[in-house]
Amino acid sequence: MKKHHRLNDISKNATNQLDEINLDELIPLPPPYDKTDELPAVKTLTDEQKQRLVDNLDGFSALALPQPKDKEEEKKYIKQFISGLNKLLSKQNNWTFLQPLLLSLEYCAHCQTCSDACPVYIASGKNDIYRPTYRSEIFRRLIDKYTKRGGKIMTKLKGTDIDLNWATLSRLYELAYRCNLCRRCAQTCPLALDNALIIRELRKLFSQELGWAPHELHEKGTVLQLEVGSPTGMKPAVAIDNLKFLDEDFSESLGFKIETPWDKEGADILLLHSAGDILSFPESVMAFTILCNAAGINWTLSSDGPGYDGVNYGLFYDDVQLAKIAVRHAQIAKKLKVKKIVIGECGHEHKALITVADRLLTGDLNIPRQDVMTFLEGIVFGGKIKFDLSKNNFPVTLHDPCNIVRNLGIVEPQRRILRYLCPQFREMTPHGVDNYCCGGGGGLSVISGVNFTDWKVNVSGRMKLKQILEAFADEPGPGAKKYVAAPCLNCKLQLRDIFKYYRAWEKSGIMCGGIAELIVNAMVDIKKPYINWNDV
Amino acid sequence: MSGYFWHVFIISIFFVFLAVMVYRIVAILRMPVHLRWELAPLPHKKEKKKDGGSHFEQYTYSEKTHPKSLVAIIVFMAEEILLFKGVWKNNRTLWPFSLAMHYGIYLVVLSLVFHFVNAMLLISGESASALDSLQAVAAVIALAGYILGTAGGVGLILKRMLDADLRNFGSFPVYFRLVFLAAIFISGIIAWFYTGNFALTMSVFTHDLFTLNTAITTNMPLTVHLIILLLFVLYLPFTDMTHFITKYFTYHAVRWNDEPMNQKMAAGLDRLKSQTSTWSAAYTNPGKTWSQIATEKHKDEKTS
Amino acid sequence: MAKIELAGLMLEVDEHGYMQEPDKWTEDIARAYGLKEGVTELTPDHWKALNYLRSYYLANGICPMIRRLIKETGFTLKQLYDLFPEGPANSACKWAGVPKATGCV
Numbered sequence: 001m002k003k004h005h006r007l008n009d010i011s012k013n014a015t016n017q018l019d020e021i022n023l024d025e026l027i028p029l030p031p032p033y034d035k036t037d038e039l040p041a042v043k044t045l046t047d048e049q050k051q052r053l054v055d056n057l058d059g060f061s062a063l064a065l066p067q068p069k070d071k072e073e074e075k076k077y078i079k080q081f082i083s084g085l086n087k088l089l090s091k092q093n094n095w096t097f098l099q100p101l102l103l104s105l106e107y108c109a110h111c112q113t114c115s116d117a118c119p120v121y122i123a124s125g126k127n128d129i130y131r132p133t134y135r136s137e138i139f140r141r142l143i144d145k146y147t148k149r150g151g152k153i154m155t156k157l158k159g160t161d162i163d164l165n166w167a168t169l170s171r172l173y174e175l176a177y178r179c180n181l182c183r184r185c186a187q188t189c190p191l192a193l194d195n196a197l198i199i200r201e202l203r204k205l206f207s208q209e210l211g212w213a214p215h216e217l218h219e220k221g222t223v224l225q226l227e228v229g230s231p232t233g234m235k236p237a238v239a240i241d242n243l244k245f246l247d248e249d250f251s252e253s254l255g256f257k258i259e260t261p262w263d264k265e266g267a268d269i270l271l272l273h274s275a276g277d278i279l280s281f282p283e284s285v286m287a288f289t290i291l292c293n294a295a296g297i298n299w300t301l302s303s304d305g306p307g308y309d310g311v312n313y314g315l316f317y318d319d320v321q322l323a324k325i326a327v328r329h330a331q332i333a334k335k336l337k338v339k340k341i342v343i344g345e346c347g348h349e350h351k352a353l354i355t356v357a358d359r360l361l362t363g364d365l366n367i368p369r370q371d372v373m374t375f376l377e378g379i380v381f382g383g384k385i386k387f388d389l390s391k392n393n394f395p396v397t398l399h400d401p402c403n404i405v406r407n408l409g410i411v412e413p414q415r416r417i418l419r420y421l422c423p424q425f426r427e428m429t430p431h432g433v434d435n436y437c438c439g440g441g442g443g444l445s446v447i448s449g450v451n452f453t454d455w456k457v458n459v460s461g462r463m464k465l466k467q468i469l470e471a472f473a474d475e476p477g478p479g480a481k482k483y484v485a486a487p488c489l490n491c492k493l494q495l496r497d498i499f500k501y502y503r504a505w506e507k508s509g510i511m512c513g514g515i516a517e518l519i520v521n522a523m524v525d526i527k528k529p530y531i532n533w534n535d536v
Numbered sequence: 537m538s539g540y541f542w543h544v545f546i547i548s549i550f551f552v553f554l555a556v557m558v559y560r561i562v563a564i565l566r567m568p569v570h571l572r573w574e575l576a577p578l579p580h581k582k583e584k585k586k587d588g589g590s591h592f593e594q595y596t597y598s599e600k601t602h603p604k605s606l607v608a609i610i611v612f613m614a615e616e617i618l619l620f621k622g623v624w625k626n627n628r629t630l631w632p633f634s635l636a637m638h639y640g641i642y643l644v645v646l647s648l649v650f651h652f653v654n655a656m657l658l659i660s661g662e663s664a665s666a667l668d669s670l671q672a673v674a675a676v677i678a679l680a681g682y683i684l685g686t687a688g689g690v691g692l693i694l695k696r697m698l699d700a701d702l703r704n705f706g707s708f709p710v711y712f713r714l715v716f717l718a719a720i721f722i723s724g725i726i727a728w729f730y731t732g733n734f735a736l737t738m739s740v741f742t743h744d745l746f747t748l749n750t751a752i753t754t755n756m757p758l759t760v761h762l763i764i765l766l767l768f769v770l771y772l773p774f775t776d777m778t779h780f781i782t783k784y785f786t787y788h789a790v791r792w793n794d795e796p797m798n799q800k801m802a803a804g805l806d807r808l809k810s811q812t813s814t815w816s817a818a819y820t821n822p823g824k825t826w827s828q829i830a831t832e833k834h835k836d837e838k839t840s
Numbered sequence: 841m842a843k844i845e846l847a848g849l850m851l852e853v854d855e856h857g858y859m860q861e862p863d864k865w866t867e868d869i870a871r872a873y874g875l876k877e878g879v880t881e882l883t884p885d886h887w888k889a890l891n892y893l894r895s896y897y898l899a900n901g902i903c904p905m906i907r908r909l910i911k912e913t914g915f916t917l918k919q920l921y922d923l924f925p926e927g928p929a930n931s932a933c934k935w936a937g938v939p940k941a942t943g944c945v
Contacts, residue, residue: 002701109776113627117626232942275943279941327830
């Protein structure tokens, strides 16, 4: 059911919710998830939280924004926002993305071609507040009004006047975190404009000027990573200890010695995992160890923080942290004298390190960086490991992480692997560069404050769940165990949240994991099954 | 209108048009080099795979240089400009109106080129038969353009007013330019039918323009049409309808810009990074240069 | 920052109810958390897990991996879910006064 909102509504009634989510208004899911009364109730803010936090958008809070104390505080933030707008549009403070931003702001034809491409907008049943252009157009009009000469008069004359008050500001802030930065909108825009970029810049304004950013991305994200080595809080010694434990544990259960190398100077490859995998999906990390060793690759991990954690949340919300972390990663690789950095199964790490930060790594920091898909492809088809193709004889489908596939155009290598090693591999629809985001993109995967997870599993992840169920429609029940290959930790976390919420393992026998585990599962030398269906 | 009115009017408008267009393009060209933000598929790589694969798929990518494919770019642009492929795929109900209106513009512009060619033939005094044929073609193209443009322009106005998805995003400037465009096409139809031999009249008019003939004449409907058209040409460079040129930049400078680092770029980047940041949040280290901020030292931690 | 009352103390917690001041933890707090999730008594099995979690956290600054917890306590994952309704990460860590895990976990 379509819901229309006038752009001006954002500035009205600061204490009322702009809209609310009703499960019946979202697009329907295939059975057995089609009966909304059989699904868990959506978590809402408690009365105590509603007193303390701002709740004026859609009934969800990603950011736990505290209510302002008084009108003075509101005015202060509004003033800061305007000063931030000016900095965002200046060469001095935003040379990093000035040209793309200005072009996207100036040339929108308001044709709405991008809206139907947005998974969040479609999943919500076409609710205007989730339209890519809703946020961008409001932002655009604020820029026109508050930064251009004569803006206040011109926008009144043009009928594009939006008041920048607390309602607008607080709602825009939350809205900025209802976008996955998946860039499907950018892909479809006939003028090559990019709404995801506009939203990223909006987030940057909030962070770099007002100091507003989700603490999961900032204080407990990039700041923690720069301080101790990883947003997980894992210090180098703990990382080494954890890997040692895993080496021993897996060696014991698989029956041969598995050892992960650390700090090997002059190695060919520095492998840059997302360290969260060590804690949440250790079989993925160990799979890489097993494969690299079996293929005779001269590789290493680095214990020099953040050299063992390749994530770079700065990509999602600012330039300062993005630059600091990318430079640190390159410096560590340089110090270790490795020939190349290979990025692990982490989507945004690919975009951050291979393309976006490319122009930040000048001089001798410009170390070659390689993606995980071609790396694994080289291992699988390199001839050094023997595979038994019957070991992966269960339905497998492939989720395409936005940052690797849509952004970098790396589409075929992972498919060649899966077609070779998984006799029941099938594509979901759409797939490749047209695939949908898992719903956890843009950093949303690690943001779970208040009741945001419920929004992610119901709204932003809805298209993905639908795709997965449709891909497995030939064997829907729990009796057939089915694997969603998702070569990105943030995607796996989002899928894990979705599957847990809908009890997808119990009802449909679906679990997710990376590609490395599938490869190891097919190795002739691994006598026991590597993929543990009971560990769900 | 006689004397030098048309000459002065038209020349001034074209000068303003050119000056503002050049100013806008130069403004874009002078924007600083930005961080990479490309998006697959990149149609200009010769190793392009049909499903959007890129050169990253060859894992020695950092060791090779990757030539561009002009053919792929031209094919992509042609599909967009002539077929509006993106709008067809993703916004089908808008497609017929958008296509009609844009073809109205293309054909009218084309007809102007024909009028110019015919005027040159008149000046040279040659090929009377060629002139006749070309004028016939010009007349057809002009009328087709006016009709299509009217259908598209009026259609777009109605679509934007009646379609709830589009209505919220309309505003005075959006409707104003559509009305302006529709006025060009409608006045064009009227002028075409009112004027006895439209193409001949336009050839002579253009001829008189270039030969600075003060006896240059038009009839009332044609005068109205030309004035609306010329005022639009004056208005256009001040709006985002200049996307017909700036599309080049949104594609080449951003979407398809995956140029790896080279010396010239590195020098430019070093200059940019030596600017000072003045953001307010404490963690951004205001007052330091971008280089300093990115390479700020922190305590080196080898063990816990 | 939210506040809740547990075992007679006003504690600062995050939006999911995890303690933000780990040094204020007491065993009574663990019992109070358990009660909130419907576990009326903490058995020696509970304490085995909670004590291991807390001592690991104090030594290393984060929660231990699930595998480690399983190996050190001897419990299977299913047994852990039987003891702690929301599981090791969402219940046990909370009851042990260990902050919620951050980052991609």
